Amino acid sequence: MSPPAKDETNATSTGKNEVRLIPSDEPQGGPGISVERSILIKNMLEDVGEGSMEEEIPIPNVNRAVLEKVIAWCTKHQGDPPSTGDEDNDSRRKTTDIDEWDQKFMQVDQEMLFEIILAANYLDIKALLDIGCKTVANMIKGKSPEDIRKTFNIQNDFTPEEEAQIRAENEWAEDR
Structure with a gap:
């Protein structure tokens, strides 16, 4: 007798390095993720032992759309070597160094971008968080404070006097 067919939209292999995650907005199950990119999930499996862990893990802070983006990124970077501490310090200084695939991946609306950052932080996927x-x-x-406020829809709550004081205190940091 053959096993029942799985719904192909939610079916994933759950081998030794993959587990199915359940997003916050879809309690019936979600996509799989390679655990090697998520420190949180890797640690969860190590803490309880892979044999005793269920094949599905609820992820209450991440919805399906964001989880699918995170999984797409993890799948693309699955074979990437782990970064060393020296590379981390150097790469943090180079804010413009993002490879082409990752730049295209991050071309999403602001809400999705910030949701991806929050999910990467929650799932402890350091490389995705850095990107x-x-x-x-x-x-x-290169933007002025006014341009930054416009970009992120931030209201200026400083009085003109407070703003002048802050500019005077931080004059040394201005591009010359």
């Missing part, structure tokens, strides 16, 4: 933060840094780079 998300670099993307936001590149959005800010």
